[in-house]
Amino acid sequence: MHPVEAVVVAFWTMLPAYVPNNAAVLAGGGRPIDGGRTWRDGNRILGDGKTWRGTLFGTLAGAALALALDAVAPTVAGAVGTALPGFPPVVALTLPFGAMLGDVLASFLKRRSGRERGSAFPLLDQLDFVVVALALTAVAAPGWFRDTFTLTVVVVVLVLTPVLHVLTNGVAYLLGLKDEPW
Numbered sequence: 001m002h003p004v005e006a007v008v009v010a011f012w013t014m015l016p017a018y019v020p021n022n023a024a025v026l027a028g029g030g031r032p033i034d035g036g037r038t039w040r041d042g043n044r045i046l047g048d049g050k051t052w053r054g055t056l057f058g059t060l061a062g063a064a065l066a067l068a069l070d071a072v073a074p075t076v077a078g079a080v081g082t083a084l085p086g087f088p089p090v091v092a093l094t095l096p097f098g099a100m101l102g103d104v105l106a107s108f109l110k111r112r113s114g115r116e117r118g119s120a121f122p123l124l125d126q127l128d129f130v131v132v133a134l135a136l137t138a139v140a141a142p143g144w145f146r147d148t149f150t151l152t153v154v155v156v157v158l159v160l161t162p163v164l165h166v167l168t169n170g171v172a173y174l175l176g177l178k179d180e181p182w
């Protein structure tokens with residue numbers, strides 16, 4: 001696969017996993033998932049930054065995007081001259097839900113290592129959602145995963161994602177949508 005093609009495929013395929021975290025920032029608030037409870041170390045289990053509303057809205061936004069991308073894939077593929085993968089229904093769910101789950105698991109690890117809500121945890125912040133979105137998808141749709149995520153595409157995703165994450169969160173911070181630029 002040509003490198004440029006790999007970047008196009010990687011970005012396209014990961015969009016339903018990229019959007020949930022940003023959607024959660026816009027929709028978040030209300031009851032925290034951990035209900036305010038603490039772990040045995042005395043720190044919050046997850047913290048106030050992981051809410052039911054943000055998680056649900058993020059997942060739905062990513063799933064809706066996957067369906068929309070699926071509908072326009074033939075047109076876009078023709079325009080850019082690159083074959084683009086479709087999103088089977090199960091994948092339209094595992095990519096965004098996996099992304100949200102990865103973010104939640106990362107918060108659990110942050111609280112266990114004594115980091116307050118909103119603190120930075122370099123690399124974990126940039127890759128938590130990708131790793132779990134891919135892992136969940138690999139388990140739920142192994143055939144699709146093998147065909148779509150070739151080694152080249154996986155490498156591109158692991159390099160491209162932190163760059164995009166830093167850029168989008170920086171912009172969200174400058175726009176006043178996010179409290180921290182990470």
Ligand code: CTP
Nearest residue numbers: 024025028029049050051054055107117118119
């Ligand atoms: N958010 C949410 N539910 C989620 C994820 C995010 O409601 N599952 C919202 C919260 O308002 C959160 C904001 O999006 O404060 C930014 O998300 P994030 O940076 O992931 O959370 P933090 O507040 O930084 O908390 P943590 O330290 O636990 O990551």
Ligand code: K
Nearest residue numbers: 103106125182
């Ligand atoms: K996060």
Ligand code: MG
Nearest residue numbers: 118119180182
């Ligand atoms: Mg944060």
